[in-house]
Amino acid sequence: MTGSVALDVVIGLVFIYLLYSLFATVIMEIISNWIGLRARNLKHSINRMLVDDEYKSQHPFFSLKVGAYLIGIVLTARDFLGLVKKSDKKKKLFFDFYNQPSIKYLSNGGIFTKPSYLTAGSFSKALLDSLKKDQVGNTPLTRIQNGINALAAGSDTRAHIQSLLDDANNDLEKFRVLLENWFEDTQERSIAWFKRNNQVWLLIIGILMAVSFDASTFKMAKKLSYDKEAREQLVKMASDYIKENPRPKEAPSDTLYEENLKILNEQKKEVQEQINSAHAILGIENSTFIAPWCGCFWRKLFDDFFGYFITALAISLGAPFWFDLLNKLVKLRGSVQEPTRSEQAKANIANSNQEILDVKA
Incomplete structure (x- = not known):
């Protein structure tokens, strides 16, 4: 003790x-x-990246924190139950992303069929393939640009992806790196949440x-x-x-x-x-x-x-x-x-020395 x-x-x-x-x-x-919580968290974060903010509303009530929180719960529950329509044009890029072979076959199994983890490289490849999907052009870069142009005009998602391409000076490799940095930054906040x-x-x-x-x-x-x-x-x-x-x-x-x-x-x-x-x-x-x-x-x-x-x-x-x-x-x-041990050791030495002195005396 x-x-x-x-x-x-x-x-x-x-x-x-x-x-x-x-x-x-x-x-x-x-x-x-059991419920694929990590997969749902990843899906939610990618939804936030590729779909314009669904939590906004023109109604004054939803501009308040309580209102925004309530609509957030409703939308999260809607995504959780899979009630989003595949025909929703605002979410086309999101659906195309998850339908890429490099993404949809990464699921670990279980109840939820979406992957729980993605590398930044997997994200950038799937997003570029989604942008090129159904687009015409002589080069991959042209098809990607056409895919960006096909996104809803005035959307924040289109504006951000276009700004990343502009920052890369239309260099496909630099653009890929910027997309990966975007994913990693988002995932840091998502993991904290x-x-x-x-x-x-x-x-x-x-x-x-x-x-x-x-x-x-x-x-x-x-x-x-x-x-x-x-x-x-x-x-x-x-x-x-x-x-x-x-x-x-x-x-x-x-x-x-x-x-x-x-x-x-x-x-x-x-x-x-x-x-x-x-x-x-x-x-x-x-x-x-x-x-x-x-x-x-x-x-x-x-x-x-x-x-x-x-x-x-x-x-x-x-x-x-x-x-x-x-x-x-x-x-x-x-x-x-x-x-305590040191003091005991000193005491033992002192006793031993005293015994030697007593014997000599």
Whole structure:
């Protein structure tokens, strides 16, 4: 032991938060695979690139933030359910893009048939092929220019693509590079939006987990503060975990759908076993999922609302955050122990020297 109960309590709590965050992340990834969340996010971002802003409206109500938010929800739901008409001329370039062989056969499978990931090179090739589609001309550049001219006059999409071609001085290779830069810039913002959206879902999953596991931060902190044996066992688990996992575990990304689910289920089983071990130490027996439509869920939640909410909030911060913090705390704990060992070593040497002096005397 370090002699610092507070430090060991914090290490124990951070380790629990890490395990819960890992479990919530795996659940979130499984859900994402089931409903094609990443594919939908990519489709939405490309729609924003190739289709003029659909979120605008001439009605004064929709100029307000609330109105814009509502129309955004409706349009997103429409895209999600696939209710967009293929005959919509404003979205012709978008539909042509996803119908390119280099795009439509990249799907991992599952419920959603659109790819979850695209490289910048794949985007530029598919977009150039879409612009050339059904166009006449002696050179690829001429066909591309005719394709741009065929887009709706006055549209922002047409103006932007034309400006990129002008910036490239009609050099096809430079134009391709500018298109790829455009895609990468858009994807950076799209990924940031995806992470924020995931954080909201992690908070919801976190609340369900906190109530189902009876994992109130206040209860766990109290247990660790007063139960020396539980505190030592959990700190040892945390130290062993850091030794065995020098880097945070990451969810699979671009593997096949079935392989993805297999890996995720294996990770889920592994984390569940570690959580069960931690629960045994903390004396937590309840690990049955409690549905939010059950009255007992809300009664239990409001019995210790802040304790459960703090746990849920911690889960929403994500496993990488807690892994890095736990790693630092374990190192700090080790550095605190070193002086203690040094002092003991000095004492042993002093005792040994005294014994030698006594013998000589």
